[in-house]
Amino acid sequence: MKHQASPDNPVPASGVDREGAPDLEMASRFGRHRFGGLSGKLLLLTILFVMIAEVFIYVPSIANFRNTWLKDRLATAGVAASVLAETNTIAPRLQEELLRATGAVTISLDQGSRRSLIAMSGVPSTVDFSIDLAKDNPWRAVTNSFALLAYRGDGYMRVVGAGQMAHTERVDVVFPVRLLQQEMRAFSYRILALSLVISVFTAGLVYITLRAVFIRPLRRLTRSMEQFAENPEDASGIIEVSARQDELGDAEIRLAKMEEALSRALHQKQRLADLGLAVSKINHDLRNLLASAQLFLERLEHVPDPTVSRLAPKILATLDRAVGYTQAVMAYGKAQERAPQRRLLNLHRVGEDVADVLGILDRPGITFENKVSADLEVDADPEQLFRVLLNLARNAVQALEAEKDETLVRRITLEATRAGKCVHIIVSDTGPGIPANLRPALFKAFHSGSKTGGIGLGLAIVAELLKAHGGKIVLDEAEPCTCFRIELPDRSV
Incomplete structure (x- = not known):
């Protein structure tokens, strides 16, 4: 039985406003849950957290990419240095090929007491970065990598590293910053694309799993609450407990017990309301009957009998209280006991x-x-x-x-x-x-x-x-x- 709204008891039905129109806010709430609810939030948070994890992976990766790139160029230059150490000369064609392979503008060999120029295609105007790989460390590699990525200009960078033939040899290479910067940016784009793919894939799996394991059972609980709220006295609206053994299963059991207790309580209160209605209908007639009895007793007060004279006032007082009690029962049912x-x-x-x-x-x-x-x-x-x-x-x-x-x-x-x-x-x-x-x-x-x-x-x-x-x-x-x-x-x- 659905509760009717009244001036004293303005209880609108679930999903319906006081004029009887559908509650559009409640009706559209579940339409927004797909992307604005828990599952949508979990999807976005999963993507965010995976991207944050990828950032922590990217930082050492870009530094390692820089080191590897520089070492490859130095290794190529080191081959030329070994040729120079044996022949004391390098053919012009080999010099051009070396400069093209490394992208350098100058390559020289420092042997401590002697410094030899291996190849040169021009004189660099300004050297904005100078890197000595022998003195490099992870922190310097990271900070220098991001400095290279943020660099704007056409300057050059000088890189010094150990040679291939002896520990005393040091290869000195100068090449444009833009060359390494382009390679690092391309590597960064690849890492970003891969991170997005991993994030979306992982988030999709998490979304599907959590939606099946948590969101659907929660929606089932919500639908059960709505159906029960529409007609709480109908025991058939009580949620059916599933076989889940987790916290959601406990929630279903507790919800079923609560709905069952509430249904019984409302059923009992409805019976009491019907009883109050019945009492209110007979209250008027009962008061009339009691008033008639009072009139008869008032006549008996004038009868010259000691017993009647002694009992009549007490009976009248009892009848007065009886009238008051009928009103008290009604007042209790309305929760309006006088002060x-x-x-x-x-x-x-x-x-x-x-x-x-x-x-x-x-x-x-x-x-x-x-x-x-x-x-x-x-x-x-x-x-x-x-x-x-x-x-x-x-x-x-x-x-x-x-x-x-x-x-x-x-x-x-x-x-x-x-x-x-x-x-x-x-x-x-x-x-x-x-x-x-x-x-x-x-x-x-x-x-x-x-x-x-x-x-x-x-x-x-x-x-x-x-x-x-x-x-x-x-x-x-x-x-x-x-x-x-x-x-x-x-x-x-």
């Missing part, structure tokens, strides 16, 4: 009125002990405090009357003491006590099961009335019988 109208009361007299209304003194085998001091005053609403004690005493009477053994002591005791600005009231009986399984929900509405015919409103009303006074009621579980302890502070507290 306490507190006055100073004589608690001993209130206890006597409760015993008189219940007729405890006329019940065989049940005694009522009012141990409240005759001068003890309590700050409370007269009618509401009377209802509190009446409900507790009535429950005690019903529990004692259920005991058929005449040898049992059946006694109800009312005690009270004042401690500063707080009155402590004790209502106890010698009955069998309250079962342990009923104690956790003892003060909840419609949870009573300790007596036949009860609907479980008495103690719930007691707790609500005392809470409105700033007080509380607890069951003293240390006592073997039923013993309720009430704390009722004054208004100043």
